Amino acid sequence: MGCTDADYAYLRELVLEQSANLIDPSRNALFDTKLTPIAKSAGVASLRDFVNLLKNDQPPHLHRAVAEAMTINETSFFRDVKTFNLLRDILLPQLVERRREERRLRIWSAASSTGQEAYSLAILLAEHLPETTSWDVRIFGSDISRKVIEYARAGRYGRLEINRGLPARMLLKYFHRDKEEWEINPRLRAMCEFYPVNLCTPPPSLPTFDLVLLRNVLLYFSQEDRSHVFHTVYQRMADDGYLLLGNAEQAEGSTDLFETEFSSESFFYRPVVRT
Missing domain, CATH: 1.10.155 (Chemotaxis Receptor Methyltransferase Cher; domain 1)
Structure with missing residues (x-):
């Protein structure tokens, strides 16, 4: 029955x-x-x-x-070209310029699923901002599912996953083939850390982030839980940091926390200056 x-x-x-x-x-x-x-x-x-x-x-x-x-774990490498163009051309170069003296970056992929977003960020930095390879760079990936966190930590992907969004040139440059799987470059994997985190509960000890990607997850939360998540993210962000959401998502109900900006065909958000 x-x-x-x-x-x-x-x-x-x-x-x-x-x-x-x-x-x-x-x-x-x-x-x-x-x-x-x-x-x-x-x-x-x-x-x-x-x-x-x-x-x-x-x-x-x-x-x-x-x-x-039942958690949605749909993802791919460089998901949403406009977002990664914005990161490559504007947001990451600005952050690198501001952090040049301290040579330190902290990035949070807050709904990282099986890790492609975090590794895409690592590749983007290595490819277009190579000076950061000698910096103290940490990319934190989090997801509620322990299963996908373990998958992300392994940094190994099958043919279908690799074929989704990853240019062939970057595949050959940043991955090593092992039988039917491709494994991320050890140096890039070392930049990325993955932890099980429920965004709607009190957050674990996290650093202050220069950049937060909270993409394609808010759609599944109630308005009350979205508000809680926005407050959590705001508390963990640097005053001059950036927040990116999914294309179908907005920071509605959080105008006291984030200011909306538009560039390179994409929206992004800055924390409201704390007083």
């Missing part, structure tokens, strides 16, 4: 509670696809039995597994 509407409602509420992600009822079929393997590994015969297990035994590791399985 399949799940009832009440079962799906319970699963949607569980995901919302664990990760703040809003799952629309029209996407209930995704639960069947993504949770069936977890149900089997938990030793139950059906997804409905799995829901009953979640309700009755309330095992926290399975609750977390459900939330992580």
Whole structure:
């Protein structure tokens, strides 16, 4: 017997509670696809039995597994050309100029998924701002899913992943082929650190960031949770830092925190000066 509407409602509420992600009822079929393997590994015969297990035994590791399985992990290298052109031509050169004396940069890929965004930033710096190779540069990637964090840390990608957004010249220059996978250059991998972080809970100890990329994740949060995330990001940003969102996202409801600017066909945000 399949799940009832009440079962799906319970699963949607569980995901919302664990990760703040809003799952629309029209996407209930995704639960069947993504949770069936977890149900089997938990030793139950059906997804409905799995829901009953979640309700009755309330095992926290399975609750977390459900939330992580339903997290959207769609990504690619250099996703959104306009954004990376803005970074290459304007934002990163300005930050490098301002940080030239201290020779230090801190960047946060706040919804890093399997790591392509963080590694794209590392490649961008190496390719277009080579002076930073001798700087103290750290790119922090975070995601709610521990599974994708481990994947990102490995820095190894299959053919389909490599073919999404990565120019052949950069592939040959910054990756090493190992059988059917491609592995990121060790020096670039060392620039990137990945941690499991739930953006809607009190943040772990994080440095002050010069640049934050918070792209294509706010769409899945309620307005209240978006507000919380914006406050978290604001508190972790340098006064002269930059925030980038996804193309379909805006910093609505946070005008007291961020000022909107437009350049190179893309929007970006500056923190409001603290008084």
